[in-house]
Amino acid sequence: MKHEVPTTRTMFVDEVKITVIAGGGGHGCMSFRREKFIPHGGPDGGDGGNGGNIILVADDSLNTLHHLAGKHHWRAERGIHGMGKKRHGRCGEDVVIPVPPGTIIFDNDHGILLRDLTDPNQRVVVAKGGTGGKGNTRFRTATNQAPRDFEKGTPGQERNLRLELKLIADVGLVGKPNAGKSTLLSRLSAARPKIADYPFTTLTPFLGIVELSGYRRYVMADLPGLIEGAHTGAGLGDEFLRHVERTRLLVHMVDISPVTGSALEDYETISNELEQYSSQLGDKPKLIVANKMDLTESEEHLAEFGKEFGAEIIPISAVTGKGLDTLQEKIWAKLQEMDRE
Ligand SMILES: Nc1nc2c(ncn2[C@@H]2O[C@H](COP(=O)(O)OP(=O)(O)OP(=O)(O)O)[C@@H](O)[C@H]2O)c(=O)[nH]1
Ligand SMILES: [Mg+2]
Structure with missing residues (x-):
């Protein structure tokens, strides 16, 4: 057949x-x-x-x-x-x-x-x-x-x-619409999800195989943007949250240059949605990524976010490629660490 x-x-x-x-x-x-x-x-x-x-x-x-x-x-x-x-x-x-x-x-x-x-x-x-x-x-x-x-x-x-x-991806990309999730997936894999500067560009989960040196590979899922209330069905979020359940590691991406509000607020909104959906989702291991570091004042925003947040934040620019090698290695190390547990 x-x-x-x-x-x-x-x-x-x-x-x-x-x-x-x-x-x-x-x-x-x-x-x-x-x-x-x-x-x-x-x-x-x-x-x-x-x-x-x-x-x-x-x-x-x-x-x-x-x-x-x-x-x-x-x-x-x-x-x-x-x-x-x-x-x-x-x-x-x-x-x-x-x-x-x-x-x-x-x-x-x-x-x-x-x-x-x-x-x-x-x-x-x-x-x-x-x-x-x-x-x-x-x-x-x-x-x-x-x-x-x-x-x-x-x-x-x-x-x-x-x-x-329920898609089985090692890594699920979550974040608000426009954070740059699809841009990141397209940089790291052969996947070509649609990218645009309006929210909800991505309507269905998108899978990409990310390959690192030494035959290392993992599957990353770009997921539709989440907004406040996603767990009750707002936006496109909740239908896809069940897919996120089967990913092993979350990469939570925040736009470090939000026009309104702050990166920390955005982070907390999404974290809260994940937790409200299920405690299993809320407890999933995750890496925090600050995207759009190429924009002006991003260093200041990052410093502020870091001060208030108190856990590691990985700065990248999905557009220029800055920080992507470090991010790759950190994702890989985390997956390995989880395998050992
Ligand atoms: N300056 C800058 N712009 C970026 C960066 N990454 C993404 N963008 C832009 O941000 C906009 C949104 O990018 P997407 O990758 O479509 O964002 P998304 O998170 O997938 O958005 P949804 O699918 O709507 O949830 C696009 O205009 C991108 O070109 C970055 O590192 N720097
Ligand atoms: Mg997208």
Whole structure:
């Protein structure tokens, strides 16, 4: 089956609905041996084959559900019917659908969670193929030498599924709209999110693979800007906060040159939103980044922010590239430190 290898430019699709229909079992066969000079041949009907299953497997090379968006029905092959001369029908082939790790599978008719595919190569049968029926050969007994009984195959399971992807990125970029999150991702990776000097430029999470020297790499997610009230649905925030939940490390970016208010106020607004959404989010390890250090008076703003804030702030300019190497190394060191814990 063809499935595209995602690039960092692939649009992020986080929910798809599909119908999966497993193959039915083949029918058992009713047949009697017919040979010259053997007037009363015994039963020789073979069994039907089992229907193919539909299987979802977590595939490491995928990071979106994009490839499923255009195809809603997935059918597996039915089992072949049994035949005379005791020939059994072949089983139907399974259909294997690759999904990115982090895909959560729901039965959409009953609203129940079926499985959470977290580990690469983890697989789950989402629709079981029907069982092939027995041929009449199997009904032969001492008292019934010529059975006309046989079984039909049972139908394959059919299900409406909803697949939801919580993106798995190592690092999630959070901050107010216009802080420069997309600019940073485009500097650090091959991803090309849209950048503009108006708020809410980024409407969906965007993934990029960041590569450092020595084959080191991690996945960074650029997330839509957050504003006050995001956790209750203001702006675009809350729909995407659930994606942030699965990132390991947050990079909280503040614009050090805000036209109104201060960097500290901005920082606190966003921190508060994360905490309100869930304590798990509030407690996530994070690095604080002050962006737009190329603008005038940014040094003064940084000093002020630092004085009031009292934790490490990493100054950068996503536009000029200043401080990006240091930021990269600090992100990497933090990820390593978390691995060791
Ligand atoms: N001077 C300066 N401008 C920057 C810097 N980084 C980003 N910008 C500008 O800030 C504006 C917003 O940048 P984006 O990267 O789109 O900001 P964002 O945080 O992704 O914004 P949303 O997607 O709306 O949340 C753009 O006009 C950028 O060119 C920087 O380091 N220095
Ligand atoms: Mg953006």
